[in-house]
Amino acid sequence: MECHYPPSMEKINREIEAHIHKNKDLAQLFELYKKVLNAQLDYLNEIHVSVNLSEEEIKNCFRNGQYLMSKQKFDVDVDLFKNIFLSLCKAIKKASPGAPDSLQQLCDAEEFETDNLKELLDKIKLFSKQKLEDFIKNREMDKKTGVDGEIIVFVFFSALSPFYSLFMKEVRKIVDFSLWRRGYCPVCGQTAVIAKHRSEDGARVLHCWLCHAEWVYPRLVCPYCENKDQKQLRFFYVPGDKSRQVHVCEKCKKYLKTIDMKITQKDVHLDVEAIATGYLDIVAEREGYRAPDEAALLN
Ligand SMILES: [Zn+2]
Ligand SMILES: [Zn+2]
Secondary structure, three states: OOOOOOOOHHHHHHHHHHHHHHOHHHHHHHHHHHHHHHHHHOOHHHOOOOOOOOHHHHHHHHHOOOOHHHOOOOOOOHHHHHHHHHHHHHHHHHHOOOOOHHHHHHHHOHHHOHHHHHHHHHHHOOOOHHHHHHHHHHOOHHHHHOOOHHHHHHHHHHHHHHHHHHHHHHHHHHOOOOOOOOOEOOOOOOEOOEEEEOOOOOOEEEEOOOOOOEEEOOOOOOOOOOOOOHHHEEEEEOOOOOOEEEEEEOOOOEEEEEEEHHHHOOOOOHHHHHHHOHHHHHHHHHOOOEOHHHOOOOO
C-alpha cells in the first residue's frame, strides 16, 4: 500500500468540484477544507521530524497494540506550531466570515506561552477530540477567548496534522502497517472514522483523519469492540448511492462510514469523502448509532 501524503491538490479539487456539482450546500464546508489544507501544505518544507525507534521496536509496538506516539517522545517545534496555528486562524476566518474576530487573538492566550504550549502539545498526543474539548472547557479557554471550544479543537488538530502526517510518512519508510490490527491509528492513536474497500482486492482499509495513516482491518470484525458475531454486524446506504455505506455494530452501537471503491471504480480521497458524506452521519445518529471518535484513545 502506498503512502498518499501529501495529497495532490489537483485531484482533490476535481473530486470537490464533483461533490459540489451534486450538492451545492457543501460549497462552504469545502471552501473551509481547501483553505485549511493549503495553509497546512504551505508549511511542509519547514517541518522536520525524525523517528527514534528502530524497525524492531516499531514492530514490537505494533504487535502489542501500542501506537507509536504513546511510546516515542515527539517534539513539535513550538514556534512553528504557533505560526501554523495563526495561519490557520486566518484561513478559517477568510473561509467563514461568520467566525468570531477573536479567533485571530487565540494565540495570545496564556496557553500559548512557550513553556505552557510545550507541555500542552505533549499532553495532546494522548487526547481524543472529546478529551481536548473537555480540557479547553476546564481551562475556560473558550470563555476567555470568545471562541467556541469545538473550533479551538479543530484549529489545534489542524495545526498538528502536518507534523503528525510527516512523522507517519517517515515511519512508513521503515515499516508498513501490516502487523497492526486495531480500530485506532498505529501512529497517533486516533480512532478511525472512515474506511474504504480497496478496489483491487476488496480489503477494508481504515484511515486516520489526523496523520493520514492507512491500514488493513478485517471486514468481518467491528473495529471498535472486536465483535465478530455476523448477526450483529450489518451495513446500509442511502438509496441511489450504494458505494457510500454505513457499517454498524449492534453490540457497541458504533458506526464506520465506508466507501466501496469497487463500486466507485476510482480511488477517492477519504478526507474529502468524510465531508461529502455528512448526510450519512445524520442518518446513522438518527438510527441510534454513535460516532466512533467519542471512544477513549487509550484502552
Ligand atoms: Zn494517525
Ligand atoms: Zn462494535
